Amino acid sequence: xxFPEPQLDDLYxxxxxxxxxxxxxxxxxxxxxxKVDGYNPLCGDEVELELLFDDEGVIQDVAFKGRxxxxxxxxxxxxxxxxxxxxxxDAQHFIEAFKHMMTDPQDEPPAELGDLEALQGVAKFPxxxxxxxxxxNVLEQGLRENGAAHIEEA
Amino acid sequence: MLNVEAIRKDFPIxxxxxxxxxxxxxxxAATTQKPRQVIDALVHYYSYYNANIHRGIHTLAExxxxxxxxxxxxxxxxxxxxxxxxxxxxTRNTTESINLVANAWGRRFLQPGDEIVLSISEHHSNLxxxxxxxxxxxxxxxxxxxxxxxxxxxxxxxxAIGPKTKMVALAHAxxxxxxxxxxxxxxxxxxxxxLMLIDGAQSVPHMPVDVGELDCDFLAFSGHKMCAPTGAGVxxxxxxxxxxxxxxxxxxxxxxxxxxxxxxxxxxPHKFEAGTPDIAxxxxxxxxIDYLEGLGMENIRAHEKQITGYAxxxxxxxxxxxxxxxKNAEExxxxxxxxxxxxxxxxxxxxLDQHGVAIRASHHCAQPLMRRLDCAATARASFxxxxxxxxxxxxxxxxxxxxxxxxxQEAPLPSSGA
Numbered sequence: 001x002x003f004p005e006p007q008l009d010d011l012y013x014x015x016x017x018x019x020x021x022x023x024x025x026x027x028x029x030x031x032x033x034x035k036v037d038g039y040n041p042l043c044g045d046e047v048e049l050e051l052l053f054d055d056e057g058v059i060q061d062v063a064f065k066g067r068x069x070x071x072x073x074x075x076x077x078x079x080x081x082x083x084x085x086x087x088x089x090d091a092q093h094f095i096e097a098f099k100h101m102m103t104d105p106q107d108e109p110p111a112e113l114g115d116l117e118a119l120q121g122v123a124k125f126p127x128x129x130x131x132x133x134x135x136x137n138v139l140e141q142g143l144r145e146n147g148a149a150h151i152e153e154a
Numbered sequence: 155m156l157n158v159e160a161i162r163k164d165f166p167i168x169x170x171x172x173x174x175x176x177x178x179x180x181x182x183a184a185t186t187q188k189p190r191q192v193i194d195a196l197v198h199y200y201s202y203y204n205a206n207i208h209r210g211i212h213t214l215a216e217x218x219x220x221x222x223x224x225x226x227x228x229x230x231x232x233x234x235x236x237x238x239x240x241x242x243x244x245t246r247n248t249t250e251s252i253n254l255v256a257n258a259w260g261r262r263f264l265q266p267g268d269e270i271v272l273s274i275s276e277h278h279s280n281l282x283x284x285x286x287x288x289x290x291x292x293x294x295x296x297x298x299x300x301x302x303x304x305x306x307x308x309x310x311x312x313x314a315i316g317p318k319t320k321m322v323a324l325a326h327a328x329x330x331x332x333x334x335x336x337x338x339x340x341x342x343x344x345x346x347x348x349l350m351l352i353d354g355a356q357s358v359p360h361m362p363v364d365v366g367e368l369d370c371d372f373l374a375f376s377g378h379k380m381c382a383p384t385g386a387g388v389x390x391x392x393x394x395x396x397x398x399x400x401x402x403x404x405x406x407x408x409x410x411x412x413x414x415x416x417x418x419x420x421x422x423p424h425k426f427e428a429g430t431p432d433i434a435x436x437x438x439x440x441x442x443i444d445y446l447e448g449l450g451m452e453n454i455r456a457h458e459k460q461i462t463g464y465a466x467x468x469x470x471x472x473x474x475x476x477x478x479x480x481k482n483a484e485e486x487x488x489x490x491x492x493x494x495x496x497x498x499x500x501x502x503x504x505x506l507d508q509h510g511v512a513i514r515a516s517h518h519c520a521q522p523l524m525r526r527l528d529c530a531a532t533a534r535a536s537f538x539x540x541x542x543x544x545x546x547x548x549x550x551x552x553x554x555x556x557x558x559x560x561x562x563q564e565a566p567l568p569s570s571g572a
Contacts, residue, residue, distance in 0.1 A: 008508045043500055044517050044530035067530055069498035
């Protein structure tokens with residue numbers, strides 16, 4: 001059997017390891033508008049996301065906590081960097097672009113995702129895709145929430 | 155001792171390469187590989203005497219029935235059942251065996267306020283069926299904690315088992331930690347008129363198990379963890395218990411006389427085998443038992459102790475490694491659960507896979523235990539009769555590589571209860 005051999009470096013790009021070791025926006029917000037946590041029962045990855053919206057629906061601030069593998073935590077960290085200061089509509093667009101990158105790895109990664117392109121290699125490791133998308137599912141829930149919510153990956 | 159070099163030739167899959175390296179298969183607690191003898195038994199059944207069993211007056215049906223029922227006798231011999239083939243029910247796996255008892259015994263005999271005693275380290279398969287039936291019957295679950303070294307202590311069992319206890323259900327060997335004092339638990343259960351169920355999924359494949367000596371009322375185990383195909387498992391039970399229990403699943407094969415409004419049941423054990431079973435799987439289980447007995451369960455146990463001891467020694471030499479459970483191989487089956495610094499077990503496993511080394515990384519279907527050990531998940535290497543010290547070395551080198559990759563701080567971590 002000859003499968004194309006995905007390499008470890010495709011998965012663990014330096015930028016991912018950097019976000020894993022030095023997560024951005026980690027912690028809690030004082031007065032979050034929405035607070036959502038997500039859990040992947042298959043592997044135990046946890047992400048807790050807090051969002052502060054202004055009256056216009058712009059994400060003024062964001063913070064996360066969580067524990068899990070490098071992919072899940074780096075994906076969350078990079079996501080928070082990307083969405084801070086952006087509108088809910090932009091964030092929703094990023095979610096769709098990111099999920100597209102995970103499901104159709106042969107396509108060029110959408111330019112608007114910026115650094116998150118580093119996670120494109122995850123798509124070559126199907127069992128790890130859920131690690132990468134957990135934070136995005138949590139965000140999607142958070143955009144719809146005002147208050148607290150909890151999601152579990154199927 | 156085992157001639158491991160010769161044994162490895164029996165397992166075609168061990169010739170495989172993964173990512174350009176020889177496969178080092180250390181996920182045997184999840185499922186084991188299958189020897190040629192078992193694969194051949196399946197091929198022979200399907201290409202020579204495939205037929206449904208217990209019906210049909212024709213040669214193929216008779217041959218298939220004889221082969222299937224013959225495996226019941228092999229299981230009797232293998233676990234030294236004092237009660238003959240009537241004490242052996244074929245199921246799909248350990249999970250189904252335990253669900254059978256929880257439903258067919260629990261529904262009939264549990265009363266509100268009755269207690270079921272379990273340990274906090276049980277696999278979900280020996281927890282969820284009891285949660286379900288306890289909720290239905292108003293019974294109560296009592297949990298025995300492990301000590302800080304990961305051992306289940308007899309005095310903790312003694313404190314939990316009492317006059318209200320109706321069932322004690324424990325793993326013979328944890329799929330994460332070590333071997334449990336099930337014989338002592340059975341004696342305590344019986345002193346209080348309770349029954350004893352042993353989850354043998356991690357013990358029966360790895361050591362001699364004698365149900366008479368353990369004095370258990372039920373023993374559940376899976377074929378696929380002992381060289382047999384997936385799809386065939388066993389429930390051992392005293393026949394008088396099986397006779398008193400309600401059926402579990404209804405359908406063909408498990409009936410005696412059927413009328414439109416009610417029916418009577420087939421004799422034990424057939425009362426618990428509704429519908430066409432995994433005939434090939436059971437025949438494969440028979441071939442696996444022949445294979446294991448040919449090598450000798452004592453020899454398999456001795457080999458695994460040696461490999462496990464060596465693995466513990468090697469892994470312990472990395473200061474950032476935390477090993478869970480007792481440290482000597484005598485108290486374990488071939489299971490070594492560990493964490494490496496703060497690298498998530500998924501990341502460890504991913505790097506190991508790149509080196510051809512297959513381990514498990516998860517909560518091991520034991521989420522309450524993970525919380526008790528204060529970790530979300532662990533890595534787990536588990537060994538079987540075909541594993542070699544060189545494979546332990548391959549694990550070690552791949553682990554060092556993972557450490558370099560994720561820049562693990564080689565500082566000793568606070569010991570987490572192990």
